[in-house]
Amino acid sequence: MNTKVFRNISYGVYIITAMDGERPTGCTANSAMQITSAPATIAISINHDNFTNGCIKKTKKFAISILAETSAPLLIGTFGFKSGKDTDKFTDVTYEMREDLPVIQDSCGYIVCKVIDQMETATHTVFLGEVIDGDVFNASGQPMTYAYYHQVIKGKSPKNAPTYLPDEEKKLVKYECQVCGHIYEGENLPEDYICPICGVNAEHFKKIS
């Protein structure tokens, strides 16, 4: 078996949110798909280790914020590389409450669901949610695909590719964030550099080329 084939499955990038009592929490996920249209249902997959998983099980509700290509990359890190158990992920995030759940404004829309079924696997729960609310936030923004995240945002492919110039000529080197994998490419890593994905400082970067 060649597991590289799994990379060819297409996904979006989502922030799945839920309530922990009175406190909003959430995590980054790439697994969401619509299952039926009438009534509209959506399946998501959340790792057992995510604090959000337990909150969804308790409250039987979750919201999906659909990230756009223009959404702030730091959202992915904030919700993806920290645990909601001991971090308030919403401190610096602008959100609205819809059907008593937090949805991220800097996205191309949201969907709120109540859990109507679930399926357990070794490491993840597949929640089936019936949609109770949903709206578009920024109709002009293209949804971010997981491929876009890997190729553009994680730095493997520059968003605004400069006119080609061999690396040798520019003496570019690469530094990789040891927390989230983001790659910085430049002549030097600035001392005050902050990872645009997960927010850590330059000390967490390692030269890789």
Add this chain to the structure above:
Amino acid sequence: MNTKVFRNISYGVYIITAMDGERPTGCTANSAMQITSAPATIAISINHDNFTNGCIKKTKKFAISILAETSAPLLIGTFGFKSGKDTDKFTDVTYEMREDLPVIQDSCGYIVCKVIDQMETATHTVFLGEVIDGDVFNASGQPMTYAYYHQVIKGKSPKNAPTYLPDEEKKLVKYECQVCGHIYEGENLPEDYICPICGVNAEHFKKIS
């Protein structure tokens, strides 16, 4: 609720195949996502009305062929706009047998699964499959996203966009396939035109602009 938000969920385009006795069958689908990595499991969603659904339930096995942007568009129509109940969808399709299931060669890879769980909804079955085989067929081909299918292949956006020229100047008109929705754009619809998606002839096209 604004159901337009559902269009912002990202998907790929897949041919899900199964065996009907000794006969291969399959259908086009956009709903597939990896759930766990060890053991690797994948969830797919198949409408009850698809003949393939019953075949998967009987045999407890299915294969996913992952279409690439370069895959023949006719594959989507062959597997998406006809029923496998009374059509041999594989007549003109090149396929290989892997783990006793047909996989489409003109794709960027395949995954074969045995069903380990399933969840019923009003109109669809969500099958959870444990991966028993998988490989990449054409590493250089980008996976086709559902957005690409709608924007490029269905004709809403030309693949090789010509230098911009107002439609008025070119006197272009649009014809829509009444079977699959493909849009032909040109000065005239050729009499011998065959829909590249579903294979019907020019009689099934209607002028829409």
